[in-house]
């Protein structure tokens with residue numbers, strides 16, 4: 001009954017977290033073959049501005065809808081025309097991109113045996129109809145919240161809220177694939193704070209952390225939504241500029257460098273400014289992710305050797 005997309009197309013489904021703000025409404029997908037049930041669920045959930053619900057009647061379209069809508073929780077009918085929710089859940093779980101999306105069955109099935117089997121097959125909850133509006137909303141929101149929190153932990157650097165090392169590389173790879181397909185240039189820059197050890201030694205580690213956070217905030221404010229900003233390591237950051245020529249990238253990173261250097265950081269021992277050095281490399285001049293990263297690293301070292309507080313292309 002389900003027209004399966006290949007596993008590989010789904011593994012790389014773009015994580016919407018990469019582009020969504022923290023207060024984006026929770027997305028709830030309800031799969032049910034009964035329009036009446038869908039209408040009821042919609043009537044309840046649409047009262048809540050922090051919930052965005054989509055209804056789906058055809059089980060065969062579940063995978064493409066998951067990819068397209070990227071829900072935070074799935075409400076799944078148990079008995080449908082031609083298949084069961086169990087079968088749908090099994091297919092969903094076979095795809096890496098959706099292996100941990102919360103699935104709550106919404107059903108009038110009350111047999112405990114059936115319920116247990118459903119939980120074994122990848123379900124997370126069993127909501128029995130009739131269900132009160134409060135029960136439904138609580139179940140949906142708590143699961144969605146938890147799932148988002150988990151996904152955030154996986155991708156976020158806890159000090160700065162930027163993408164972490166692993167996620168930054170994944171997004172860089174995705175950006176390059178997309179750029180290649182669309183014939184668009186990408187610039188990759190690595191930024192490293194100058195003499196940061198001295199900052200720690202002079203003002204303490206807590207102040208060092210504040211400088212890292214200040215740079216993170218500064219980068220996030222100045223970058224476009226289509227740019228990736230990540231914390232690559234201790235005092236190293238990465239920015240990926242989509243549709244950006246080398247000249248454009250150099251100009252933008254130079255603006256960042258001058259802007260950040262003009263910020264004064266307050267401490268008990270007075271205030272100070274901090275600078276960073278940068279190295280920029282360009283796709284498709286360096287056609288693979290590894291070559292791009294090595295080239296940017298070389299450029300960064302050239303900046304350091306030349307005296308720091310500068311960008312090298």
Ligand code: GH3
Pocket residue numbers: 192193194195196197198200204205206207208209212233234235304308
């Ligand atoms: P350079 O200009 O050559 O980059 O010199 P540097 O001192 O910045 O470079 P180095 O790599 O020698 O030192 C980086 C320091 O950053 C060492 C480490 O203790 C510190 N560091 C790494 N992560 C953190 C962090 O999360 N917080 C703080 N406060 N310090 C960190």
Ligand code: MG
Pocket residue numbers: 032033034077078079080081
């Ligand atoms: Mg049904």
Ligand code: MG
Pocket residue numbers: 192193235236
């Ligand atoms: Mg460093």
Ligand code: MG
Pocket residue numbers: 192193194195196235
């Ligand atoms: Mg440094």
